[in-house]
Amino acid sequence: MKYTNLGRNTLNFNKDWKFILGDTSGAELKKMTDDEWECVCLPHTPRLESLHVDLHYQGFCWYRKCFIADEAWKGMKLFIEFEAAMHEAHVWINGTFKQIHKGGYLPFMLDITENVEFGVENVIAVRLDNSDNGAIPPGKPLESLDFSYFGGLYRNVKLHITEKLHVTDAVFAGKQAGGGVFVKYSNVSKAAATVEVQTHVLNEHDHVKDVTVVTSILDKQGRLVGTTESLIESVSAGGEHTFEQMITLTSPQLWHPDHPYLYTLLTEIIDGEGIMADHLRTRIGIRTISFSKLNGFMINGERMVIRGTNRHQQYPYIGNAASNNAQYRDALKLKEGGFNFVRLGHYPQAPAFLDACDELGLMTVEAVPGWQYCQVGEFQEIAKQNIRDMIRRDRNHPCMIMWEVSLNETYNKRQGATDEFFHECHLIAHEEYPGDQMNTSGDTIGRDNPAYVNFDVPFTIWEDSTMSRPLEDVLTDKGGFDREYGDYEFGGHESTSRVPRGAGEKKLLLQAWNYQWSLNRNRSNSWSLGDASWIGIDHNRGCYPWLAECGALDTFRLPKYVYYFYQSQRKPDVIHEQIDSGPMAFIANEWTERVSPAKIVVYSNCDEVELLVNGKSVGIRKPDQGPDTEYGERITGYEVDYWLTDEEQHKWKEGTMESRTDSGSLMVSTYDGGNCRNLERAPFTFEGVAYEPGELKAIGRIRGQEKAVYVVRTPLEPEVLSLRMDMSGKALAADGSDFVFAYAEIRDANGTIITSASHEVTFEVEGPAVIVGDNPIQAEAGIATVLLQSRLVPGEVIVTSYAKGVQSAVTRFTIV
Known part of the structure; x- marks a missing residue:
């Protein structure tokens, strides 16, 4: 059936905000002059902070936004949604105080229908305070907090325009186990699954409305795979009703981390005159989960x-x-x-x-x-x-x-x-x-x-x-x-x-x-x-003046060795579209000059790994399978023989490292072939590898077939910069707030990144983008990074990087 469509409209309200740091008298007033304030796009932070910061800015700041209400919105409902604001927010519309919201991580919404004026400019004013406040979670003062609050309107703001007969917002409605659209699942299997849907409808007309809810499920291609239509329900003026519906799908595509299939749930609200008063889309994934000591974590009946x-x-x-x-x-x-x-x-x-x-x-x-x-x-x-x-x-x-x-x-x-x-x-x-x-x-x-x-x-x-x-x-x-x-x-x-x-x-x-x-x-x-x-x-973190550097990725999202250890735990037979997945190998070594013989660690999810030095094989290894020991027990370490018993493993050798536990310092022998028997995929440790400059290659094989290759080359003298933009699946958007990391890599004549290089690198940008943060910046482990933020217009961006003693680099890309 075709319906006349009123529906809803959601506008991105992130652009054209005015901002000022500190407190300002009268900033809530509609006619207050904000010409000298900074023009910003959301998400926005009150102040750019240093790379290593503990006590970031705390205190007041203000945001104001002017907008013209479209004449087509007359008779509609208007809501402003803040995805988050840190962390005490006072909000006014056209000088009328609307709300105090306490809390910096969850959304809040304002009904501004009665406050908006047509034919003239409207003004939203927001006063934020991220000062220490024991009444607002997390509650703890910044100086003793092991992370950081930061501040501002740091998430999106939206304007929702709906008909007076509409589906509510679940948070705004404030109904226990209700409000909005609530989707649950029962009898989930590969053969069939029942999708249970609650839809909360509010009638803000001054007269009764006959309401029908049509709920449909669309697959990834947009094809209809299931639908149901409710009975007609008469909803009184100012009244509400929760519709409960069920749709059973045969042979459903189930959501699972290895194959995360998503459907679209389409909700349509039809009034007694055949008008579609509201419609919205909710992405859903059909799955069932359970936790138990006996069966562990189960998803869709499979242990994981x-x-x-x-x-x-x-x-x-x-x-x-x-x-x-x-x-x-x-x-x-x-x-x-x-x-x-x-x-x-x-x-x-x-x-x-x-x-x-x-x-x-x-x-x-x-x-x-x-x-x-x-x-x-x-x-x-x-x-x-x-x-x-x-x-x-x-x-x-x-x-x-x-x-x-x-x-x-x-x-x-x-x-x-x-x-x-x-x-x-x-x-x-x-x-x-x-x-x-x-x-x-x-x-x-x-x-x-x-x-x-x-x-x-x-x-x-x-x-x-x-x-x-x-x-x-x-x-x-x-x-x-x-x-x-x-x-x-x-x-x-x-x-x-x-x-x-x-x-x-x-x-x-x-x-x-x-x-x-x-x-x-x-x-x-x-x-x-x-x-x-x-x-x-x-x-x-607020409690310490230096980054907590225990991440698998550093703050610029560049990987450390431990990142590849975890990568090796993934399943080699699971391939995700447009995602780095499947078989992998990584040599945790820089192959610089060292005392021979050397120990080489390879992370891989393959069955076996062959290691080659300048094309000559030094051995083929199965995954490590040595014994599990207490941390630091092996004060001087042990030789590795993968086929000895645990007792036979205890042999004397040098090569330990100093580490720490809560009990203090101790010596630890790392990568001795042990402490891996409970892992999904153990590392491959090669002992006694003679060093010679050149190429170190690891070849990973599964059932005898080559599946992954990784090469490390002895670095030469630095010669050239190369530039790489970290898009990671999403092109830089021309919205004034999106950003990517720009990596300037210091390479030798063979293209090897020189991890010992620490040149100061300067970046220059032409086009609709700007560098945020430190510039020039010193390279770390051969890579210098800046944050590159878009402007509001699309177009070509040219990035150039310079460093003393090496050839500069230029790259071009398009902001969309």
Whole structure:
């Protein structure tokens, strides 16, 4: 049936904002002069910060936007949606105060229908304050916080225009387990699946409306694969109704990290006159999940090990103010790095990042904002509301498999952090998402009675003395999740896992060994459902004046050795379209002059690896399979023979490295062929390789067939720069806020990046783009990086890089 379409319209409201740092009297007034204010695009940060920053800007700032209301909007409903604002927002429209919103990570919406004037300019004014505030989660002062708040209107702002008969917004509606469109699934199998849909409709007309809801499911090609039409419901003036419908699909394409299929749910609201009053599209992924000690984590009836990492949402210089494309690029890098899961530590992150996780097949856990703090009173009330709002916002994302409701590391010695409070948080989550697909998670450590708190997926405990993660002693019947590992246990703020990309081969190998050792230990636990390394990407923190450099990627999103260790854990037979996937090999070595014989570590997901020096084979290895040992037990290390017994492995040798644990310094022998038996894919360690300058090649084979090749060449003298733009699946958009990293690589005559090079590199840009942050900048490990941000117009951009003593480089690309 064809309907007359009124529908809804959503406008991007990110352009043409005025901004001023600090507090200004009268800035809320409509006729206030803001000509001297800076013109900015959103997402926006109040102040560009230094690369290594602890105490970023805190205080007031103002945003104002003028707009003309289209005459076609008369008689419609108008809503302004802020995806987030850090972290106390006061909002006015045309001088009329509308709302205070407390909280920096979740959306809020304003109904401005009665405030908008037609034929004249309208003004939205927003006053933000990101000062320390114990009532607003996370609550802890910046100077003692292990991440950074940053500030500003750092996510998108939208204007929604709807008919008075419309589907509500789930957060704005404020209905328990309701509002908006809520999609759940039952009887899910490869043969069939039932899609259960709740649709909340509000009638803001002054008279009754007969309403029909038509719900349809479209496949990736836009073809109709299922539809249902509700009975007619009479909705009174000012009234509301929740429609419940079911669609059963035969042979559905199920969502899974290895094949993340997405359908589109089309919702159409038809009134009694045959007019389509509203319509919206919701992307959905059909899947069913479960967690248990016996069967582990199950998705669609198949057992799967969760191999995850943590992520903070920050970027160099601009803090949290990242475009939708930038969010996608981060998700892509983590997916390509071998992870199938991301813990959103320690707060809800951008909707665009979750959209990317849905598309790419990255499972997630979303955390209520919090970190070592639980003040009784307003803080706890806001925290509980945050749980409701984050579930309402993100319940339809197939990537979301857990909901962390425990306020990270907020143990029972902190005021207000009682078992009763966290049990209530667990119950709130189940109120918002009834049924067996709601899985709460949270800290077990610090709870007096973990069984009473009753998180569905409890986080494991940490035991310093044994560097282990016990759980069975306190929760005998549940599997557990290791929410963070690989960093703090190896020396706290001085952890040997905190390694800059330019630290050199030896330290990068030790960092990767720490994570390998920890991951192998985690996987030995019968109760382990999976884990998340700390952390995927280096980040700033208020409590320390230097980046936390424990990431698999540095702050410029460049990989360290440990990134390739995790990449080797991915399945070689799973190929994703337009994503680096499948078989891989990486030599964790720079092949510079060294004492012979040398030890060479290769990460690969192949069956065997052959290593060649200047074309001559030095051996073919199967994956390492040596014994598991305590960290640092091998004070002087051991020779590797993969076919000896564990006892026979204990042979004396040199070659240890100094590392740390919570107990202090100790000597560790890395890559001795052991501590890998519980890994999905162990490294390949080659001993006794004679050094000779030239080419080091690894060939990975599966069932005898060559599948992956990696080559390292001894670097010569630096000769030339080469430029690379990090698009990572998304072209730079001409929206005034999108950005990419521009990498100037210092290479020799053979094209090898010289990791010892630290030249100062200067960048120049022509066209609709601008450099943000430090320029010139010193290269680290042979690569200098700047952040390149788009302007508002498309066109060709020319980037040139210069450095003393090497040939300059030029590249051209188009902003779209």
